[in-house]
Amino acid sequence: MSSGVKQRLSEFYSTISDDLDRSVEFWLKHSVDEEQGGFFQCLDADGEVYDTTKYTWLLSRQVWTFARLYQDMDRFRLPNILEVAKKGAEFVMKHVKNPENSKCYFSLTREGQPIKIQRTIFSECFYVLAMSEMYRVLKEDIYKKEAMAMMKQIVHWVRVDNSGLGIPLVPPKATSSLGVPMMLLCLIDQMETMDPAHGANFNDLADWCIARVLKHVQRNGTVVLETVSEDGEEVGGSAGRLMNPGHVIEAGWFLLERAGKSGNEELQKTALETFMLEAFHRGWDTEHGGILYFVDVDGRPPAQLEWDMKLWWPHNEAMIAFLKAYKHTSDEKYLEKFAQVFDYSYQHFADTQKGEWFGYLSREGQVKINAKGGPWKGCFHVPRSLMMCEQLLHEILQTQ
Amino acid sequence: MSSGVKQRLSEFYSTISDDLDRSVEFWLKHSVDEEQGGFFQCLDADGEVYDTTKYTWLLSRQVWTFARLYQDMDRFRLPNILEVAKKGAEFVMKHVKNPENSKCYFSLTREGQPIKIQRTIFSECFYVLAMSEMYRVLKEDIYKKEAMAMMKQIVHWVRVDNSGLGIPLVPPKATSSLGVPMMLLCLIDQMETMDPAHGANFNDLADWCIARVLKHVQRNGTVVLETVSEDGEEVGGSAGRLMNPGHVIEAGWFLLERAGKSGNEELQKTALETFMLEAFHRGWDTEHGGILYFVDVDGRPPAQLEWDMKLWWPHNEAMIAFLKAYKHTSDEKYLEKFAQVFDYSYQHFADTQKGEWFGYLSREGQVKINAKGGPWKGCFHVPRSLMMCEQLLHEILQTQ
Known part of the structure; x- marks a missing residue:
């Protein structure tokens, strides 16, 4: 690791650690219904x-x-x-x-x-x-x-x-939604963390989830669709062409975790290249920066009015994903992607004055909903991401 | 009517008539599943x-x-x-x-x-x-x-x-949604048009609908809320503060129609001043032009991500409303509002090359969904509005 990289990692660490303090302070002060x-x-x-x-x-x-x-x-x-x-x-x-x-x-x-x-x-x-x-x-x-x-x-x-x-x-009609096996993978990890004595209890379920998630990879690994048929075929129409890049990148770090536990190198490769890099490539807005919320993989008109907005949580998930990828591989291309998402987020989402991030920006990066919380945004993605990134940065800096 | 006004009305007539031809042609050519x-x-x-x-x-x-x-x-x-x-x-x-x-x-x-x-x-x-x-x-x-x-x-x-x-x-919880009595008023008008022999058959229902719609007028007639309690009280929260200005303006022309049929002058005044002018005042975006989709009447963060987008149909409804208002009252302030909406629409929504309007613009007026139709936009608001406005302009020009 060059001293330049080490310097940059320390700067990330310090910004993220301060920001986590502010986020926790925000929810502590304002959210509790006494x-x-x-x-x-x-x-x-x-x-x-x-x-x-x-x-x-x-x-x-x-x-x-x-x-x-x-x-x-x-x-x-x-x-x-x-x-x-x-x-x-x-x-x-x-x-x-x-x-x-x-x-x-x-x-x-x-x-x-x-x-x-x-x-x-x-x-x-x-x-x-x-x-x-x-x-x-x-x-x-x-x-x-x-x-x-x-x-x-x-x-x-x-x-x-x-x-x-x-x-x-x-x-x-029976279809497969990416969110379901993803969520279960997250729960398996949580159950194993709760009680390491679970050992191999969840291995069968984890294998089922991974197989299910991988059904969503289509077109020679260039897209990961939100909805496919039970048989893992494209279902067509707007819903069948829908990709949520932030969601796919999040699935990427769930898979990477699992691949690490089981030593499955092929799965690690898929997690890194298909779920992280391909999805980031499709989702990143080269004109205005930030990750688009939804993409129609054929470039047809999306059904979601909010498709080109920048939401906070895909950026939180991408920060976790690329930092984990960097830690696993030591490949600096992942660190560059992390930096790209970090820079955009701290220029647009984070409120370093009053704490916590804004949740919803226009394509051009302006705050559209002047709030820190709402029906879909609470005390979760921001602090989880900051906490995990702080821990990852600490570990990376320690091992060098 | 001054010759300047007459000239402007003729220009409206000609633009709208041509646009209706293009809209009908678009749906005729592309929508029919043979x-x-x-x-x-x-x-x-x-x-x-x-x-x-x-x-x-x-x-x-x-x-x-x-x-x-x-x-x-x-x-x-x-x-x-x-x-x-x-x-x-x-x-x-x-x-x-x-x-x-x-x-x-x-x-x-x-x-x-x-x-x-x-x-x-x-x-x-x-x-x-x-x-x-x-x-x-x-x-x-x-x-x-x-x-x-x-x-x-x-x-x-x-x-x-x-x-x-x-x-x-x-x-x-039992609440009243503005859309329900509005929709029934529209149906009553349709049933009477289908069969004028209905006479007074629907008068009782119409009175019920009007009373119901008027429950949504709150705060001394300055706002018309989408959702109120069964008793006509504000319900609070984001949903209770929600106003959809285009919807209210549409209700305005339904009420104006009904007031005309029954000779109810007070209702006419409410339709014109509260449902049309007040709602337009709240909904018009003075910075970028166009009618905002949703407004929180206390200026709190709206729950709808699309709140500041410009949708086609409120503009179609406002064109009908203000032209009807002008015809009823001969007051040129309504014609000015009509012109304001007309100008915005023909600068932003109408595709005069390929026919029909785009449906969804950003706050700044850029096309966000590059389509003429989708799950909520079909062959209705644009041709209905153009047809009604053409007929109204014809009648106004005839009587002068």
Whole structure:
């Protein structure tokens, strides 16, 4: 490693570490609902609440974030960090899950009354994240029991019978969505982190997930589509040509993790070249910078009005992915990509004055939603990315 | 009327009339599915099909559009126009409605197999539009019977029992959505046009709709909100502060029509001042021109990523509204607003080379989705607006 690279890595480390402090401070100060429990997510640029609806994906993810900060980072091993995680977990256990059928709600009133349910597994997956991380911290069996039971339920819905998720008025054609096996890979990693004694328990499920994710690679590895048929064929139409580059890059680092654990070199190559580099190549906006939200792989008109916006989370995921890739390979081309995403993000997303990132920019890079949180953005992608990048940078700098 | 105004009106007339020809030609040439029946909606800038999914709102609306063009405009009283309407109506009758429960699908495969159902009344309302207009043209009882039966069913769902629409997993809190009574006002006007013998049959329903629409007027007439409580109170939060200026302006011309029929001067004043002028004032983007898609009336962060985009249809509706307002009042301030919307639209939306308008612009006025049709844009708002504006301009010019 040249001294120039080392210098740059130290600068990344310092910027990211400061930014993580600001992000945690922001959520600590503004999101906690002292009166009713749980967290507010709809926070404007200054942190003021503009809607009291509580979104369960984000409630559970914030519990995970605070629990992990406490558990894994010395400077956040503080009573107030633990307190926020515990009180959040209490609200989640009390209000998020319907105990009759284990289905989790999508949104709640401030007081915790259900507003909406989705016919997907994601509210449930984030419930597992929250519970399993709380078990890591507190070693109280109730959390582990909740995490294990919900994990089992999710696998049943995905692999055996999905009728418990609620059947739509017209049953949809069976297709494969990239998000489902990706999410399960994330959960497997989490379950193994919660309890290393799991050993090979999840290997079969992990293999199933990897095979499933790889079905989405099409056209000789040049595209990774969001939706394909059960048989791994293109389904056509706008939905069938849709690619979400940030999502694919995120899948890239999930696969890289798995490849590292199992020593699968071919999978590592696919993760790096197809999921990271090809997707980045397709998604990066050469004119204005930043990663496009959606791409029609044939350049046809996208169905999503927001297709050319720059969203925060693909940039968070790309930072993790390229830094992991650099650590695994020591190939500086990955570090260059990391730097490209880092520079764009700190020029456009990060609010270094008031803390946390803005979430939604125009194609040209202007802030379009003047808020730090909303129905889909809470305390998760930014701190998770900063925490992981800080740890990775630390390890890289240590080993040199 | 000054000669300057008369000159301007003639220029509007000529531009609009030419543009209507191009729009009709575009849909005639590119949308008709000769093989499977019905219409394609996903047409790119050149008219090429990029997705064969058929959206029933747009199928039925295109039937209405072609039937009305044939019925009401001499230069479109042509066999090929009638043929398109008839074949479209055939496909709609065959595939859109589930005969078991009268619920209509939202989207179909190219062949007409159901893909999706919505838990709303809109697919059904557009079915009434299509059937009733076909009856006007052909005087065949089957169309009238279909229209009347579906109208009855819709009124039952809205006023008596909505359980037939499909109950969501968490039953929502009862609120009033501006779209529902607005849509019914549109249908009442359509039913009276289909059969003037209806006389006062729909007066009670119309009064109910008007009362319902007026509940959405809040804060001393300065805002008209999309969603209010059943009692006509603000519901708070992002959803409760949401205003869709184009939608409100459209409601304005529906109310103005109704006020004209019933001679209700107070309603006319509300339609003109609150629904048209106040909404236009809130929605017009003084920096870049055009009508914003969504506004949070307290200036808080909107939940919709597309809030500041410029969509075609609010401009179509505003053109109808302000021209009707000018015709009713002879007040030139309405003509100025019409001209403002007309100028923006012909500088940004209309494709005078290849026909039809683009649908989705950035805040700055650039085309963001390079297509003429998609899941929500078909053969309806543009030709309806141009047809109505041409007729209004003709009448205004005649009477001077």
